[in-house]
Amino acid sequence: MAETMRRNFDVLVVGAGPAGLAAATSAARVGAKVGVVDDNPAVGGQIWRGEVSKATSDASNWAAKLHSLGVEVICGAQIVHHDIASRVLFAETRFALLEIRFSKLILATGARERLLPFPGWTLPNVMAAGGLQAMVKSGLPISGKRVVVAGSGPLLLAVAAYLRAHGAKVLAICEQASWNSLASFASGLLSHPGKLRQALILQRQLLGIPFWTNSWPVRALGREALERIIISRNGTQREISCDYLACGFHLVPNVELASLLGCALEGGCVRVDDAQQTSVAGVFCAGEPTGIGGLELALIEGQIAGIAAAGKSERLRELRGRRRKAQQFARRLEKAFKLRPELKTLPDSGTIVCRCEDVTHARLARHSSWRDAKNQTRCGMGPCQGRICGPATQFLFDWDPGSVRPPLFPTRVESLASVSYIAPAEHSQLTGERQ
Amino acid sequence: MSVRVYDAVVVGAGIVGAACADRLSREHLNVAIVDRGLVGGGATAAGMGHIVTMDDSEAQFALTRFSQQLWIELRPELPADVEYRQCGTLWVAADEPEMQEVIRKHRYYGERGVATSILTRMELAELEPKLRPDMAGALLVPEDAVIYPPCAARFVVARAEQHGAETFLGGTVERIDNGSVLLTNGTRFSAGIVVNAAGIAAPALTSTLDIKPRKGHLVITDRYPDFVRHQIVELGYLKSAHSVTADSVAFNVQPRATGQMLIGSSRQYGADHSQVDDIILSRMLRRAFEYIPGLARTSALRAWTGFRAATPDKLPLIGPWPEDRRLLLATGHEGLGITTSLGTAALLADHVVGRTPRIQPEPFLPARTFLEHVHA
Ligand SMILES: Cc1cc2nc3c(=O)[nH]c(=O)nc-3n(C[C@H](O)[C@H](O)[C@H](O)COP(=O)(O)OP(=O)(O)OC[C@H]3O[C@@H](n4cnc5c(N)ncnc54)[C@H](O)[C@@H]3O)c2cc1C
Ligand SMILES: Cc1cc2nc3c(=O)[nH]c(=O)nc-3n(C[C@H](O)[C@H](O)[C@H](O)COP(=O)(O)OP(=O)(O)OC[C@H]3O[C@@H](n4cnc5c(N)ncnc54)[C@H](O)[C@@H]3O)c2cc1C
Secondary structure, eight states: OOOEEEEEEEEEEEOOSHHHHHHHHHHHHTTOOEEEEESSSSSOTTTTTTOTTSSSSHHHHHHHHHHHTTOEEEESOEEEEEEGGGTEEEEEOSSOEEEEEEEEEEEOOOEEEOOOOOTTTTSTTEEEHHHHHHHHHTTOOOTTOEEEEEEESTHHHHHHHHHHHTTOEEEEEEEOSOHHHHHHHHHHGGGOHHHHHHHHHHHHHTTTSOEESSEEEEEEEOSSSOOEEEEEETTEEEEEEOSEEEEEESEEEOOHHHHHTTOOEETTEEOOOTTSBOSSTTEEEOSGGGOOOHHHHHHHHHHHHHHHHTTOOTTHHHHHHHHHHHHHHHHHHHHHTOOOGGGGGOSOTTOEEETTTTEEHHHHHTOSSHHHHHHHHOTTOSTTTTTTHHHHHHHHHOOOOOOOOSOSSOEEHHHHHHGGGSOHHHHHHHHHHHO | OOEEEEEEEEEOOSHHHHHHHHHHHHTTOOEEEEESSOTTOSHHHHSOOEEOOOOSSHHHHHHHHHHHHHHHHHGGGOOGGGOOBOOOEEEEEOSHHHHHHHHHHHHHHHHTTOOOEEEEHHHHHHHOTTSOTTOOEEEEETTOEEOOHHHHHHHHHHHHHHTTOEEEESOOEEEEETTEEEETTSOEEEEEEEEEOOGGGHHHHSTTOOOEEEEEEEEEEOOOTTSOOSEEEETTHHHHHHOSSSOEEEEEEEEOTTSOEEEEEEEEESOOSOSOOHHHHHHHHHHHHHHOGGGGGSEEEEEEEEEEEEOTTSOOEEEEETTEEEEEEEEOOGGGHHHHHHHHHHHHHHHHHTOOOSSOOGGGOTHHHHHHHHHO
């Protein structure tokens, strides 16, 4: 059986994206012994994925900061299980099980893309927008390829800019939101100079790429892989030949770990108080899981959580002021990119909704709830644990997501078998409690 | 307040209630099925779906075998999603004393008309190469099968509905009294007979029942087609199922039609929370590794728990309840309710129409526990 490694921290941070990095450095700066765990090979989260090796990048700057503050960074480790009553999380690496003890915990687990099913979306080369970006970052040649970027949210622009910079021919960006809602969002940027600057830079990078509002993919076509897509734009359909469709409908917060630990959710996000503390004492949450708010809010929330988790209060007043402002932006974001109901009618009866278990829309439509559908069709019970089809069916059928069961991610059976073998003393105490 | 009138009201749409409703509606009774949750969402959704003949006692053998034959009869009608697969059971003997048990079992089954075969160490290793090679041998029971229980329950309810049964979901039964069924939402049913098929919740409606929840854990893996080919159970399983007090674990692995595997099993009394208990879970998994070391490196997708409705004598309660002449019980199926649901429903229907049943009903009559109860 693989070995078990042990760690112990004052403050443990899960997630090394902007929120987690800010949290870890803030907590370490005020004297806490801090550890950061992330399932990626290096720090940076979604936005700075793969950038740590560059000499000057945000990710490498943060990595240097962590290093100088003595923060232990554990990458390539995924939190899969917990014993929250004993203040322990279990992480799995390729070779070992890690038992990580902590006094305070900060969840900075970020967000993922929302994928919505439409006919043909399972064809090869129809990809999640950020997913395609990540593949290009890890070496997929994109130069000269024709790409349509479609769906919803600011991520589409970032991905389009990135792909273009790497030689892709971006044929169009299709945003489902209406021009009106985007226009009021854009005018709101005037009160967020930082965002405005970013937007202007992006605009320059995207110069010449058609940006269509009121537009979304209705069908992807091709024999073995994607060849063409049909886009609905202002109510009329047009066909476009392309090599890739990069597609995502804004983001969904990763709340599964919080939920497994018993943290209360509200409107699909982790509920936190003024100090970013969740309903579970000693467990904090920062960044996208508390609501999709972008980089700036993630950084501020991370700092607040880090300072509060370390038991300090310096700078909290100032940070709270900045957080209020960034939250306004988050609310605008949510309003501007609200999904239109027409998207619910995209799948036809044969469209696969759950890719892990090959469950079609027609089979799901017969059921009354997520639980009923899971039971009868095993939708959401494959290796992705419903991370893709869960948010999709929530949108399509208004189903409430169910409870989260361990393990959080597919886990080697031997790791599950090792979990309780780690601290016999603690555990006998625990069973005493439970019986 | 309006009262809905039926010949029979079945409380519980688990596999047992579903089967009872189906049988009764095919006897031309006007049947209602009431469940507070989903069809097949209780223990039926948590269990393994092994259709197995067991020889814990003569009565258990008779009921499981009879039920298995009913499943075989039903098989041509089962839709694909019930995933009926006759994979057979391998009762694995770890050592020579257990091999003696294999021989005894072989004889016992044979004398009762069930063909089984004894496998030597070599034959076993060939059939199941992932098993540790130093097992002593095994008994193969070829007619045992596996199904996917929630879809089976749904199919059986649909069949009842085709015969006129009506299903009421989302309503909790608060009280059953002499043919009257009262729901917490105020709905009232009136029926010639009421079947309490509420599984572990049955005592909440029939208060003097001696049924205890017995917790079990299961783990499901990712897809590993052909990793194991039979439901494989250690012979020590019987010791585990027998023990009426201590927590126990036993090696039990099931190949699913999808190529996934279910790894079991554990038994615990007195655990009332449904959370996964890591200590039991790890004992259970380590037991499995002792038989199939390669399981350690497979990927687990989920772990969960379920509760079996256990009676003191390990036999289900099927038939009339002496305290209420309109009440029939169909509960207490412990770890065999998926298998024995069909036999239970047949016994119940035979009782209702006054037909001679195909197996002896007496060992299952609830009066047996009632008498003990009164005399105690
Ligand atoms: C696919 C994708 C691509 C994006 N690309 C851009 C972009 O190019 N530009 C831009 O401005 N914004 C981008 N965003 C938005 C950006 O992520 C947010 O604006 C913000 O930076 C989020 O920061 P965060 O720290 O909350 O989360 P994240 O950056 O998402 O960091 C969370 C980290 O936690 C890890 N994690 C989660 N659960 C576990 C677990 N159980 N165990 C171990 N580790 C875990 C994740 O792998 C991840 O590394 C992208 C978002 C997504 C989903
Ligand atoms: C881990 C495990 C493994 C198992 N493996 C196997 C196996 O391999 N083979 C096998 O044959 N058996 C197995 N079993 C046993 C089997 O799952 C059960 O015996 C069987 O599911 C019992 O069915 P049921 O219909 O009696 O109960 P349930 O499925 O629990 O149904 C009872 C129903 O009654 C409803 N209900 C309860 N109270 C009320 C009320 N007041 N009002 C309205 N509705 C109510 C509930 O909502 C529920 O749907 C296993 C069990 C477990 C826990």
